[in-house]
Amino acid sequence: MGRVKKNPNRDWVKQRLIGASLCILAVFFLLFLRLMYLQIIKGEEYRRLSKTNCVRLKSIKSSRGLIYDRNHKLLVDNRPAFDLTIVLEDAKPVKETVSRLALFIDEPFEDLMDNIEKAGRSAFYKPVTLMEDISRDQLAIVASHKFDLPGIYIDIEPTRHYIHPKTAAHLLGYLGEINRKELASGKYPNVRTGDSIGRYGVEKSFESFLHGKRGGRQVEVDVNGRIIKILKTVAPVPGNDLHLTLDLDLQRRAEELLGEHDGSVVGIDPNNGDVLVMASAPSFDQNDFIGGISNTKWRALMGDPGRPMNNKAIQAEYPPASTYKIVTAMAGLEEQVIDRTTTFYCPGFYKFGNRRYHCWSKYGHGEINVVDALAQSCDVFFYMTGEKLGVDALAQYAAGSGLGRPTGIRLDHERDGLIPTAAWKKKRFKESWQAGETLSISIGQGFNLVTPLQMAVLIAAVGNGGTVYKPRVVRKITDARGNTIQGVEPEITGGLPVSKKNLELVRQGLFKVVGGNRGTARRIRIQGLTIAGKTGTAQVFSRKAGEKFENEKLIRTLQDHAWFVSYAPAENPQIALAVMIEHGEHGSTTAAPVARALIAAYLGIDLEGENQTQAQTSAGQATETVD
Amino acid sequence: MFDRRLIENFDWGFLGIIFMICAVGLLVLYSAVTAGHDGTGIHVLFKKQAIWMGAGFFIIMVSLVVDFREFDTLNLFIYTLCVGLLASTYFFGQVGGGSRRWLVLGVIRMQPSELMKISLIISLASAYSDKVSEEGLGFRNLIKPAVLCFIPFGLIVNQPDLGTGLLLLLIAGSITLFAKVEKKVFFTFAGLGLAVVPLVWFFGLKEYQKGRILTFLDPDRDPLGAGYHIIQSKIAIGSGMLTGKGFLQGTQNALSFLPEQHTDFILSVLAEEWGLLGCSFLILLYFVLLFWGLNIAYGCRNMFGSILAFGVTAMIFWQIFINIGMVMGLMPVVGVPLPLISYGGSSVVTNMVGFGILMNISMRKFTKG
Numbered sequence: 001m002g003r004v005k006k007n008p009n010r011d012w013v014k015q016r017l018i019g020a021s022l023c024i025l026a027v028f029f030l031l032f033l034r035l036m037y038l039q040i041i042k043g044e045e046y047r048r049l050s051k052t053n054c055v056r057l058k059s060i061k062s063s064r065g066l067i068y069d070r071n072h073k074l075l076v077d078n079r080p081a082f083d084l085t086i087v088l089e090d091a092k093p094v095k096e097t098v099s100r101l102a103l104f105i106d107e108p109f110e111d112l113m114d115n116i117e118k119a120g121r122s123a124f125y126k127p128v129t130l131m132e133d134i135s136r137d138q139l140a141i142v143a144s145h146k147f148d149l150p151g152i153y154i155d156i157e158p159t160r161h162y163i164h165p166k167t168a169a170h171l172l173g174y175l176g177e178i179n180r181k182e183l184a185s186g187k188y189p190n191v192r193t194g195d196s197i198g199r200y201g202v203e204k205s206f207e208s209f210l211h212g213k214r215g216g217r218q219v220e221v222d223v224n225g226r227i228i229k230i231l232k233t234v235a236p237v238p239g240n241d242l243h244l245t246l247d248l249d250l251q252r253r254a255e256e257l258l259g260e261h262d263g264s265v266v267g268i269d270p271n272n273g274d275v276l277v278m279a280s281a282p283s284f285d286q287n288d289f290i291g292g293i294s295n296t297k298w299r300a301l302m303g304d305p306g307r308p309m310n311n312k313a314i315q316a317e318y319p320p321a322s323t324y325k326i327v328t329a330m331a332g333l334e335e336q337v338i339d340r341t342t343t344f345y346c347p348g349f350y351k352f353g354n355r356r357y358h359c360w361s362k363y364g365h366g367e368i369n370v371v372d373a374l375a376q377s378c379d380v381f382f383y384m385t386g387e388k389l390g391v392d393a394l395a396q397y398a399a400g401s402g403l404g405r406p407t408g409i410r411l412d413h414e415r416d417g418l419i420p421t422a423a424w425k426k427k428r429f430k431e432s433w434q435a436g437e438t439l440s441i442s443i444g445q446g447f448n449l450v451t452p453l454q455m456a457v458l459i460a461a462v463g464n465g466g467t468v469y470k471p472r473v474v475r476k477i478t479d480a481r482g483n484t485i486q487g488v489e490p491e492i493t494g495g496l497p498v499s500k501k502n503l504e505l506v507r508q509g510l511f512k513v514v515g516g517n518r519g520t521a522r523r524i525r526i527q528g529l530t531i532a533g534k535t536g537t538a539q540v541f542s543r544k545a546g547e548k549f550e551n552e553k554l555i556r557t558l559q560d561h562a563w564f565v566s567y568a569p570a571e572n573p574q575i576a577l578a579v580m581i582e583h584g585e586h587g588s589t590t591a592a593p594v595a596r597a598l599i600a601a602y603l604g605i606d607l608e609g610e611n612q613t614q615a616q617t618s619a620g621q622a623t624e625t626v627d
Numbered sequence: 628m629f630d631r632r633l634i635e636n637f638d639w640g641f642l643g644i645i646f647m648i649c650a651v652g653l654l655v656l657y658s659a660v661t662a663g664h665d666g667t668g669i670h671v672l673f674k675k676q677a678i679w680m681g682a683g684f685f686i687i688m689v690s691l692v693v694d695f696r697e698f699d700t701l702n703l704f705i706y707t708l709c710v711g712l713l714a715s716t717y718f719f720g721q722v723g724g725g726s727r728r729w730l731v732l733g734v735i736r737m738q739p740s741e742l743m744k745i746s747l748i749i750s751l752a753s754a755y756s757d758k759v760s761e762e763g764l765g766f767r768n769l770i771k772p773a774v775l776c777f778i779p780f781g782l783i784v785n786q787p788d789l790g791t792g793l794l795l796l797l798i799a800g801s802i803t804l805f806a807k808v809e810k811k812v813f814f815t816f817a818g819l820g821l822a823v824v825p826l827v828w829f830f831g832l833k834e835y836q837k838g839r840i841l842t843f844l845d846p847d848r849d850p851l852g853a854g855y856h857i858i859q860s861k862i863a864i865g866s867g868m869l870t871g872k873g874f875l876q877g878t879q880n881a882l883s884f885l886p887e888q889h890t891d892f893i894l895s896v897l898a899e900e901w902g903l904l905g906c907s908f909l910i911l912l913y914f915v916l917l918f919w920g921l922n923i924a925y926g927c928r929n930m931f932g933s934i935l936a937f938g939v940t941a942m943i944f945w946q947i948f949i950n951i952g953m954v955m956g957l958m959p960v961v962g963v964p965l966p967l968i969s970y971g972g973s974s975v976v977t978n979m980v981g982f983g984i985l986m987n988i989s990m991r992k993f994t995k996g
Contacts, residue, residue, distance in 0.1 A: 010925070012761065013933050016805055017921050020937065024917050027948050028910060034955045035910075038865040039903040046865025050899075055858065057851055189835075216851040218858075232850035 055231070056219050058127070059192070062212030063158035065239030067172060067202065069248040070274070070475065074163055076172060076203075081159035082139045084152060085127035086116065091151025098130075101149055105138040107131065129194065132291045133159060160196070160290055166283040168251050170311035171244075171275075171411070171473065173201020174289040190214060199289070201311075202242060202473060205410045209477050209485070212239030238480040245274035245475050253601050254279040257594045263561075263581040264312035266456035267598060270567055270576045272490035273460070273469025275409070277577070277598065278453075280312040313456075314414040317449035318580060320403075321536035322377045322587070323563045324444025326462060326506060328385055329370055331397035333502035337388035340505050343367045346380035350439070357383050357439050360537070374509025375516045377535060379443050386442020391433055394441060395421045400497030402468050403450055407457050408493060409471040417454055420447035445539055452580045455565050458496075460576035462510065463532065463567030466496040466503055510534055511570045521564065521588045524596035526605060532573075533566030533595065535587030559583035564591035568599045575602045638989040641923075642687075644916050645967070645982050649680050651897075651909055652968040658875050659889040659896045659970075672889060672970055679972040683979030690983035694991060698984075699931045702753040706775065709746035712739035713782045720786070728786045740791045741977040743779045744798060745984070748938035750775050751799060755806040756931035763807040766815075772803065789836055790961035794945055801941035806934060840959055856892070857956045864898035864906075864955060871902030889970045891962055894954045909968070913947050923985050926992040936988045939981040946978075 038046065049055065067076035084101070091097045094116070102109040112130050130152070134142070142154060160175055176199040178191050190213045191197055197211065198204035215236030220229040247267075254265040258281040267277030282304065288297050301308055310316060332338040348364035349356040359365065359379040365372070373381035386394060398404060404419035420441065422433035440446035453471060461468045470491040477486045496503065510532035513519040520535045538561040562584030567573035577595045584590035600607045653676065660670040698705065712730060716739055720727035729736050751772050758768045776799040784792040808816075828837070841848050848854065863877065877899035888896055898906050920940030924933045943966055950965040952958030964974040 010928075012759075013930075014925055016807065017925050017937070020801075020805060020941075021918065021921055024914070024921075024944060027944075028914050030957075031948070031951050031955070032907065032910060034952075034957055035864070035898070035903060035906050038861060038955060039868050039898065039906070042865050043868035046862045047868055049862045050866035055855075055862070057855060059851075218850045218855060232854075234851055 056126070056221055058217045058219055058227075060215040060217065060234075060236045061157050061195075062190075062214050062236035063238045064160060064212060065206075065210040065477075065480075066241045067210075068241065068243050069246045069251075070244060070276070071247065072243070073248045075168065075244070075246075075248065077161050077163060078158040079161040080156050081133040083132045083155045083157050084130040084134055084142065085155050086130050087127050087151050087153070088116070089151070091149075094151075097149060097151060101130070101142070101152055104141050104145055104149075105131070105134065127153060127155070129155075132157075160287075162286040164248070164252070165285040165287055167248070167255060168246060168278065169201075169283045169286050170280045170313070171201050171246065171278045172286060173203035173205075174199055174286040175203055176289060177292060196290075201411060202244070204412055206242055206474065206477070210239040210242065213237035240485050241478045241480065241482075243475045243478065245269070245276065245472055246278070247276045247602070250277050250598060250602055251279060254594070254598055255281065255283065257597055258581070261581045261584060261590070262306045262312070263579070263584065263591075264316070264452045265580075265594060265598065266313045266452050266578045267602070268456045268460045268469075268471060268576045270460035270464040270469075270573045273457070273472045274475070274490075275471050275473050276575060276602070278311075278313050278473075280310070282306040282308040284308045311411070311413070312580070312582075313452045314407075314409065314411060315451070316580075317415050317417055317451055318561050318563070319446070319448050319538040320444040320450040320455060321538035321561070321563055322379075322444055323455055323459075323534045323536035323565050324398075324442075324448060324450075325374060325377065325382050326458070326510070326534055326565075327398050327401055327403070328382045328389070328394060328442045328444075329374055329506050329509065330401070330496065330498040330502065331389050331394050332385040333370065333505060334397070334498055335389055335393055338370055338385055340370065343369045344373075344381045344384045346378050348380075350380045350383040352383070352387070352436055352439060355436065357436075371505055371509040371512060372516070372518075374506065374534065375512035375519045377513075377520045382442045383439040386438050387435070389438075389442070391438045391441055392421050392423075394438070395419045397497055398448075400494070401458050401461070402494065403454055403458065407453055407471050408491075409453060410473060414453070415451050417451055418447060418449040444536065452578045455563070455580075456576060456578035459534070459565040459567055459578060460573075461496050462503065462506060463570075463573035463576050465500070466498060467492055468494040468496065507532060507570070510566075514566070515570070521566075521592040523588065524592045526596065526600060526607070529568060529599070529603065529605060530570035531566055531568040531596070531599060532570040533564055533592065535592060536563030536565070537561070537586050538563060540583070560585055562587045562589070562591040564588070564595050566592075566595045566599070568603065575599060632993065633990050636990045636992065638923075638986050641916075641919050641982070641986055641989060644912060644919060645979075648909070648912050648916065648967045651912065653677060653680070654874075655893055655897045655900075655968055656889060656970055658877065658900055659893055661875065675972070676970050676975070679975040680967075680979075683975050686976065686979050687983035687986060690980065691987050691990065693987075695932060695935065695984060695987040696929065696991075698749045698935070699753050699756070702750045705746050706750045709739060709743045710779055710782070713743055713779055715739075716786060717782070728783075728788050728791075736972075737976075738791075738973040740779075740783045740786070740788060740795075741973040742980075743783070744791075744795060744942055745939075745977060745980050747776060747779060747795060747799060748802065748935060748942060748981075751802045752931050752934035752938055755802070755934055756929075759806050759930060759934075763809040764803070764812065765809050766812055769803070769808070769812065772799070787833070787836075788962075790949075790963050793961070794942075794949070794963060797945045798938065798942050801945070802934060802938045805937050805941075856960065860892055860895045860954050861956055863895040867899040867902040867905075869903050871898070871900045871905055874900055876900060890964060891950065891969060892954055893969050894951055894965055897968070910951075913943075913966075917944055917947075920985055923989045923992070927988050928992060932988045932992070936985055939984050942981060943978065 063078045066074060069075055088094055098112050099109050102112055115130050116128055139154065142149065162172065175196040178188060178195055178197045182188060183193065188197060190211055192214065198207040203210065213236060215234045217233045218231040219227045220231055221227050250267060254277045258265060258279055262281055264280040265277055268274065269276055284301055345367050346359055346365040348362050349358045360377065365376055365378040368378050368381055398419040404417050406414040406416055425431060425433050437446055441448055457468060457471055470493045472488055472490060474488050476484050476488060478484050511530060513533050513535065514521045514525055514531040516522065521533055524531065540560060562581040564579045564587045567576040577598060579591040579594045581590045656676055657673050660672045716727055716730055719730065721729040721731055728738050728740055730739055754772050754775065758764055780792050780795050783795060877896055897909060917940055920936060924936035924940065927933045927936060946963055946966050949958055949961065949963045953960055964971050966978045967975065
């Protein structure tokens with residue numbers, strides 16, 4: 001059995017063991033001495049302390065960081081809320097005290113008792129929150145009856161306050177109480193049970209900065225629970241403030257312009273990727289979430305067909321429709337299937353195989369080049385360009401333009417969008433790519449999906465000469481005293497896959513969308529300002545084969561989504577916008593006017609006087625700009 | 628095959644001591660989970676602990692069938708298995724209390740770091756048993772043990788579970804000192820240790836770990852967390868005085884001032900309700916247990932067995948010392964349970980496995996092998 005070992009020398013082992021025994025003896029003697037010290041010498045004192053149970057902890061909540069817009073206008077702050085708490089030990093007999101309180105403040109006795117039950121056994125000497133955020137009247141009555149209400153205390157807690165309810169609700173986000181799982185995850189070291197954390201928007205993405213650190217007090221209390229001595233205080237550390245890139249005035253204007261429509265507006269500064277506007281309609285009131293949203297309100301929000309809880313700028317995906325022609329034009333020019341002089345003839349349809357692919361214009365655009373094809377949104381021109389390119393080359397340019405993947409904005413739930421390739425379709429549907437589908441793709445219909453933010457980033461890049469910025473929502477983070485903790489620098493994520501020369505052609509086309517006399521958005525022209533843009537009308541697409549283009553009438557009744565992407569001033573853009581209006585029918589009629597108003601507002605142009613003269617000036621301009 | 632001497636040498640006394648400690652443990656746990664708890668019936672944690680203890684005794688009995696010298700032969704296999712389990716927490720581990728230390732196998736949640744302690748003791752005993760000499764071990768003898776020790780240490784600290792990691796080092800260090808090292812080796816390591824401490828302090832420890840050590844030195848640094856726990860724990864212990872407040876009469880216990888009164892801080896419940904007498908009784912039981920363990924090490928005629936017995940005894944010793952020291956404010960607040968008293972299946976099973984090994988060696992002390 002076993003290996004052969006040399007015989008242990010037992011004396012040697014004994015000697016070693018005696019050493020070990022002495023160590024154990026010494027340590028146990030030390031432990032015993034300590035026990036004697038605590039239980040005999042200091043025993044009386046500790047017995048007294050334990051009898052009165054007088055050392056309590058009182059937590060001091062930290063106030064959450066504030067949120068400002070780019071012009072230092074306050075968007076979110078904290079207001080004092082008055083909470084009622086109870087210390088059971090001091091409130092005996094508890095039921096009587098609570099029922100008296102229930103009478104005073106006119107709240108159901110059962111609800112108050114429920115809160116006590118919920119706190120469980122750990123609650124005997126710790127304050128338990130009975131009711132959060134009581135009204136001024138309730139506060140007054142509790143304060144004046146405090147001698148009838150032993151063990152009931154009023155705590156002042158800083159509470160989140162959204163100054164402009166519903167404004168930028170999706171971007172700012174809202175709070176919710178932390179749950180057990182999150183507490184156990186260890187990701188929230190400064191958060192305790194009952195605290196709120198960011199659940200959505202920047203409140204969530206920047207939670208660790210905003211939260212701050214709870215403080216507290218070790219206090220000695222008398223038999224009635226009144227504090228007689230503050231033993232130790234740890235001051236709370238307020239959260240850090242966020243300075244957004246958002247422009248509050250522009251945001252409010254955008255929301256006003258969206259009005260009753262469902263949809264979204266994203267505005268970006270093309271020179272650094274700052275998100276100036278991010279509006280999504282319908283919206284919701286973030287203040288409703290404070291202290292837990294009521295079931296009725298939650299159900300109403302979730303049941304609303306307008307999906308108010310979705311940030312449509314990043315969470316909704318739409319076919320890019322004609323706005324995608326920007327990508328098709330870039331790809332065609334770069335791959336040299338077309339150049340500036342190439343013209344195609346548009347009779348109002350393109351015959352491919354035995355099927356006619358229609359242009360939106362029944363009568364056709366005649367001989368047309370790339371610049372005018374963009375300006376007039378000629379479908380036939382782009383069918384032919386796309387056909388020559390093929391789906392995969394087109395997909396490559398779309399991906400190079402930042403489509404088909406998240407832009408990297410620091411907000412949760414951003415969708416990827418979708419840029420189809422032949423391989424993708426094979427994998428997804430186990431079917432080969434049909435050449436006809438390429439035609440649909442090249443005018444932005446078919447499987448293509450983009451988010452409004454992706455389109456805003458793309459159009460901003462076209463506007464600034466080809467630089468793709470990561471959209472930035474926070475400019476800097478400062479501590480409560482205003483010292484910068486962290487600056488967020490503009491970040492370049494890539495460049496449009498197009499040469500300066502070819503991009504210039506695309507920009508010319510986009511300028512003529514508004515500036516040309518046959519441009520699809522010529523009606524939004526503003527005197528003295530150059531606007532470039534692209535309209536789009538996204539069919540509310542059904543992927544059933546037979547339903548594509550023959551069923552034009554049917555699709556019209558499904559009410560298309562309206563796109564308008566734009567930047568201004570065209571030569572040196574200060575703002576780039578993507579406007580998406582769900583079921584807005586035509587980009588030119590519903591989406592483009594929103595962009596127009598926002599551009600004017602941002603650049604400080606007064607449209608009031610402008611409107612009257614618009615008709616004649618646009619006619620005048622038209623004659624000048626037509627080639 | 629089966630030797631009658633095994634039955635004759637069955638260590639009833641040792642088993643008796645374990646039994647008594649378990650009884651004390653269940654009594655205190657009953658109080659810790661019951662007092663101030665308004666649920667009816669016996670608390671589920673109490674039942675679970677009783678089941679774990681039963682399972683522990685069963686494991687002891689089953690393990691006695693295998694000759695402890697088989698562990699010598701199989702040490703590398705056991706070691707590899709345990710390190711494998713430990714490493715797998717990194718991928719499949721369940722997070723609890725901010726660290727990834729649990730593995731879920733069906734209905735059982737286990738901490739591989741607990742089993743690792745036993746496995747390391749076996750491996751070190753095996754590595755040292757044919758190297759020991761009057762002069763002590765040289766540097767070259769220590770390379771393999773160092774590797775054996777630092778692989779699991781790294782994995783455990785990475786979970787992160789600094790308490791268990793340090794415990795592992797303390798056990799390994801004790802075994803190495805017991806096996807005796809050359810004087811120059813001793814002084815080199817002592818010197819190195821002094822030099823490394825500041826390095827570890829500035830580069831090795833995370834903020835919260837530093838905080839814990841600083842809080843230990845000065846509990847006032849964290850009056851809302853550890854400092855408050857230690858103060859309340861001291862009040863609980865001190866208020867027990869000589870004879871205690873009586874079973875289920877602890878007021879500090881009832882008010883749940885500690886989040887871990889049934890695990891790490893359970894001694895304060897004993898001290899409050901049973902006073903100095905109760906605590907002294909438990910400490911005496913532990914004392915006898917440890918001496919019994921050392922006596923088993925002495926009685927064994929096989930060097931592997933002696934070192935193994937010593938190693939297991941050292942493991943129990945350090946847990947007792949660190950836990951009691953912590954609860955009384957003599958040691959940092961690190962999560963080390965009190966053997967057989969604190970609630971926790973992994974801890975109970977690990978300690979029981981250790982006791983099984985000691986009884987195993989005790990039974991077979993006359994076999995030289």
